[in-house]
Amino acid sequence: MHAEVIIDIPFHDVDSMHIVWHGHYLKYFEIARCQLLDAFDYNYLQMQASGYAWPVIESHVRYVQGIQFQQKIRVRAILREWEHRLKIEYLIFDAESGKRLTKGYTSQVAVSIATREMCFQSPPVLLERLHAWADFNAE
Template structure:
């Protein structure tokens, strides 16, 4: 399961060398992650309504090539694990050439909002959402 978003790099994301500041890559990952979570209707609003928060506990970025002002990029978020955590991998490509520019991942765990306890297994609501989504996908 994956989702793609296209982003045109705004001026306020680049440094004096016209290259995207390294911290903004996590923001691009977040935009793609929200698109992916929307695919199976379990984005942050639905997470909270189900009684769980899903904080990011780990993030990794491998910078392959710099991204410049006004460059159009395609950010792909791929759901890799969901049984005990949400592990989402990301790839950033130049939207025109298709060349890969960056890759990385994030990990999130479920935390019960009422008790503030971390869950060692993903809650059943996540599996329900994923199963409902997959039932409507073409074979």
């Protein structure tokens, strides 16, 4: 399961050399992650309504080549794990050439909003949403 977004790099995301500041890559990951979560109808508002928060507990970014002002990028988010955590892999490509520019991943865990306790397995609501999405797309 994956989702993609196209982003035009704005001036406020770059440094004096017109290269994207390293911290903004996580923002681009987040934009693609929300698109992925929307695909199976379990984005942050649905998470909250189901009684769970899903904080990011780990992130990693490998900067392959700098991204520049006004460059169009394609960010792909790929769901890799979901049974005990959400592990999402990200690939950033130049939208025109297809050249890979960056890769990384984030991990999120379910936390009960009521008790503030971390869950050691994903709650049934996530698995239900994923199964519903898989069933719908299999038809």
